[in-house]
Every structure is written in structure tokens, then in C-alpha cells.
Amino acid sequence: MIEFKGITKRFVRDRTPIFALRDVNLTIQQGEIFGIIGESGAGKSTLLRLINGLETPTQGTVKVSGINLSDLSKGSLRELRLNIGMIFQHFQLIQSRNVADNIAFALKAAGVKRTDFPQRIKELVSLVGLEGFETNFPSQLSGGQKQRVGIARALANNPSVLLCDEATSALDPVTTLQILELLKDLNERLGLTIILITHEIEVVKQICHRVAVMAQGEVVEVASTYDLFSQPAHDVTKHYVDTALQIELPERILRTTPGKIIRLQFTGEKTGESTLSEAIKQFDISVSILHGKVDYIQNVAFGVLIVSLTGPTLHVNKALTWLEEQLHTLEVIQDVA
Known part of the structure; x- marks a missing residue:
């Protein structure tokens, strides 16, 4: 046109x-x-x-x-x-x-x-x-x-x-x-x-x-x-x-939260919560949800979660690798020992 x-x-x-x-x-x-x-x-x-x-x-x-x-x-x-x-x-x-x-x-x-x-x-x-x-x-x-x-x-x-x-x-x-x-x-x-x-x-x-x-x-x-x-x-x-998503974390939360803080994006039928639950079972790690939002764009689900992963380093790293394969996008925001 x-x-x-x-x-x-x-x-x-x-x-x-x-x-x-x-x-x-x-x-x-x-x-x-x-x-x-x-x-x-x-x-x-x-x-x-x-x-x-x-x-x-x-x-x-x-x-x-x-x-x-x-x-x-x-x-x-x-x-x-x-x-x-x-x-x-x-x-x-x-x-x-x-x-x-x-x-x-x-x-x-x-x-x-x-x-x-x-x-x-x-x-x-x-x-x-x-x-x-x-x-x-x-x-x-x-x-x-x-x-x-x-x-x-x-x-x-x-x-x-x-x-x-x-x-x-x-x-x-x-x-x-x-x-x-x-x-x-x-x-x-x-x-x-x-x-x-x-x-x-x-x-x-x-x-x-x-x-x-x-x-x-x-x-x-x-x-x-x-x-x-x-x-x-x-x-x-x-x-x-x-x-638009309003998913920035306050600086104080970033400073005081232990473990790896990651941002997950998930789309369509795959939800972040269910994938994280599976990661907890498979890799024996702890997950704390710090922020999250699910929206619908053109009638398709799109969600963002910011979470903290804690546990043995080997387990956490294996969980990260697995999560990257399962979800649309994964970004490590902060890594605190």
C-alpha cells in the first residue's frame, strides 16, 4: 500500500x-x-x-x-x-x-x-x-x-x-x-x-x-x-x-539478593513457572521469584520472570544450561557468590 x-x-x-x-x-x-x-x-x-x-x-x-x-x-x-x-x-x-x-x-x-x-x-x-x-x-x-x-x-x-x-x-x-x-x-x-x-x-x-x-x-x-x-x-x-513491561529491579534488591539473578522470557504455551519447577526437581537448586509479568501480545502469551538461583555451583550452572534450552531467552543479570 x-x-x-x-x-x-x-x-x-x-x-x-x-x-x-x-x-x-x-x-x-x-x-x-x-x-x-x-x-x-x-x-x-x-x-x-x-x-x-x-x-x-x-x-x-x-x-x-x-x-x-x-x-x-x-x-x-x-x-x-x-x-x-x-x-x-x-x-x-x-x-x-x-x-x-x-x-x-x-x-x-x-x-x-x-x-x-x-x-x-x-x-x-x-x-x-x-x-x-x-x-x-x-x-x-x-x-x-x-x-x-x-x-x-x-x-x-x-x-x-x-x-x-x-x-x-x-x-x-x-x-x-x-x-x-x-x-x-x-x-x-x-x-x-x-x-x-x-x-x-x-x-x-x-x-x-x-x-x-x-x-x-x-x-x-x-x-x-x-x-x-x-x-x-x-x-x-x-x-x-x-x-512497557516495567520489570526493572530496585538497586537495593540487586545488592542484597544472593546467587545468580537471571531474567527469563517465555512465549506461547510454555510458562516460566512450570519450567522453573522442573529445574528445581532435576538439579536440586532453590529458586526465588523476584519479579514477574505475563502479557498477551497479538493474542499470544509473552512473559518475563526475574529470579534468583542458589545452590551448589555445579548444579546452578547445569540448571542454567538446561533453562537456556527450554526458554525463549535467558540473561544473567547478576552473579553474587
């Missing part, structure tokens, strides 16, 4: 070149929810704006549905944009218009016949779960309801691509989950390709099929969401995953 090839974007400020993007190569498949995560200044928004032609690359090509955007006239680019919806962090609603009129404004911009407005507004209001709020003004809506209006407007022209620019950053955690569930439902029901940029790893974990991690204008890693969590390759990605 979308392809970035050799993309570099350079701005000039006070005669000094600033690179927002450096040699980005990325492919987004039709019908997937694709996350782009990175800190402020990583280049996420610039990359997103290249998709609808609001920015043009300094070097490289951007293709949408096989069409090279740099080959399009202004008129053809405007026509292409009708197939791309966009929602924003701060909703961008017209405060003087109610819900129905905000949607009508988008329908007019999309060239929908005015006689078709009532039926289309009814369909969009139902699609985003705002029945009964058609005459409410933005000041009378919650943050989540405002974003639902924003989504309805973005869908006015039946686009095949929906761009989400930090769409949940202004929302509380409960409302964020509700909006993400709505986006997931729209992806499944309408076959929408959704590109979601965020600095929140939890957002990525909830709904994205694949993720690109950005840092300083570069894409440093691309993976399925599950692989991103279960085997992050880049240091930036590892930081995001550790933050």
Missing part, C-alpha cells in the same frame, strides 16, 4: 541543514495496522506527512498504491488525498459547529452530494458510536467523543488509508483503550490500512500488527509487534520494551 524508498528529508534553518529523515526504507502492507514509534524529534510526523504529500522528500520516492507521489500534478495529488483520512492529537474540530455539522463539513470537502449528507452522517455517527450526540457541540463532548468525531470526519470519503498522528496522546488511559479498540474494529470491518504514530509503546502493543522504531530520523528496527517485544534488537527498542 505504501512504500518509502531511500527517503531523506532535509530542512535548512539559519543556513544550517537539519536532517529530519535519513535514508528511510519502509513498506506498509494493505490492510495492516502499522505503528511508528519514537521520541519527539525522531522524524515520525515528517514521515507521516510524506504519505499525503504535505511534505516532499529531499531525496527518495514515496509510493501510495503503486503511485509515485512526485509524479503527480497538484490536481492529481488532491485527488489522491481524498483516499487518505487523517486524525490528530488535538481533534481539530470546528468549535462553532455541532457533531453533525462537523461531519458535514468533511463531506462537503470530499465532494459528497448535499442530498446524501443525512444518510452518510447517520452511517458515520453509528460507525464511531456517537448515536444521540449529533446536535452536541465540541464543548459538550469528552475527549474520547471528540476523537470519535475526528475519526468520523476522516472516514467521510471512504478512504483506504487512515493516518493517526498521536491520536490518543491527549486522552486518559481508559479512553485511549476505547479509541484503540474502535480503530481495530474499523481496520477489521472496513479493511482500512492504518498508520499510527506514537511515542507510547502501550499503544503499539494494543493494536499494531507491525512496528517501525525511529530515532534521530532513522528507522532503527522493523518487526511484528510480538517479535518487537519478545526479541528487541536495537537499544532504543529494548528501552521501550523494558519501560
